[in-house]
Amino acid sequence: MSSEADGPGLAALGRAIVWKFRRRQAGVRPGAHRGRFAGADGLFTDLAPILACPDPRRLDLRRSVVDPFGMPAVRRFELPTTVTVHVVVDLSASLASRGASDRHRLAALLAGAFAEAAHACGDASALAVALGSEAEFALPPGRGRERTAAFRDTVLSVRPSGTGIEGLLGIAAALPRRRTLVVLISDMELAPTDLDAVLAAFDGHALIPVWLRDSALEAVDTGTGPLPGIARMQDPETGRTALVVLGRRRVEAWRAGRERRREELHAVLASRGREAVTVLDRVQVAAFAETLARVLP
Structure with missing residues (x-):
């Protein structure tokens, strides 16, 4: 051959x-698959209270303003691996x-x-x-x-x-x-x-x-x-x-x-x-x- x-x-x-995996993978090197670890960039996953994810750089002002309890919300991202x-x-x-x-x-x-x-x-x-x-x-x-x-x-x-x-x-x-x-x-x-x-x-x-x-x-x-x-x-x-x-x-x-x-x-x-x-x-x-x-x- x-x-x-x-x-x-x-x-x-x-x-x-x-291939594209359905499950998140545990690698740490940035790549093309969904990862298990959070990062500053990558795929947006959800919003979380700032106490659960204390990163003011990811503050979502719009959601924070309309929250009835006044709790600031931050964006969470999934680091591709x-x-x-x-x-x-x-x-x-x-x-x-x-x-x-x-x-x-x-x-x-x-x-x-x-x-x-x-x-x-x-x-x-x-x-x-x-x-x-x-x-x-x-x-x-x-x-x-x-x-x-x-x-x-x-x-x-x-x-x-x-x-x-x-x-x-x-x-x-x-x-x-x-x-x-x-x-x-x-x-x-x-x-x-x-x-x-x-x-x-x-x-x-x-x-x-x-x-x-x-x-x-x-x-x-x-x-x-x-x-x-x-x-x-x-x-x-x-x-x-x-x-x-x-x-x-x-x-x-x-x-x-x-x-x-x-x-x-x-x-x-x-x-x-x-x-x-x-x-x-x-x-x-x-x-x-x-x-x-x-x-x-």
Whole structure:
């Protein structure tokens, strides 16, 4: 995925997913998001008695004059702030499995797009990748447009490998204790109990799961002939492939099992108050941005 090929698309996707939080954020650096702290300027919030907010510079003369009790009123403002978005990419071996799409490249594209969106918001961004039981903190928090390409290229340079969730748990444990924005990009080839453990580890943060799905890996291709037939099957967790003989019942059972697993994972997400932003084969920019806006806290 060269920058010449996907540069304009990467920038456009980043601009499309610029975020606005509904909840106030606790940062102290001036930025684009609603903050928890009061300031001399910013977004007007309300009026308060001067005893509750003793700042005569913000005196509202009009409201003070008409107050029936003669209590001076002052204006209160909300100081806009910034956040740090931590992009976490699950690069376990299953992400190397390819069918209708290259999910490794999709993960790289999305990592770069979130770095671009952070730059557009004035926010900082950081990148970490998990390789099964291993964790790599690839890029520390920072700012700058050059991070868009750096995030993408870093994810592309790492070969998906490993199994397990220890890497993801280690990344979660290393995050700042203060609530921050975390984007988890994964193919979600996890047991429901493992997904629940991962969500619990990120529970104190504003977590956005991005679920990379491949339609071809969720179907069974037996060629053009009638069943029974020969199909190349991939283990979703390891990415290994094997040729197997399939009858109609086995195909139906395999498809039903995959559908049941997706339903179980959705149920785990819902039980933790999370909704995944799903990417099936390719990024549909408008739909992606709409879902992202809905799931942001």
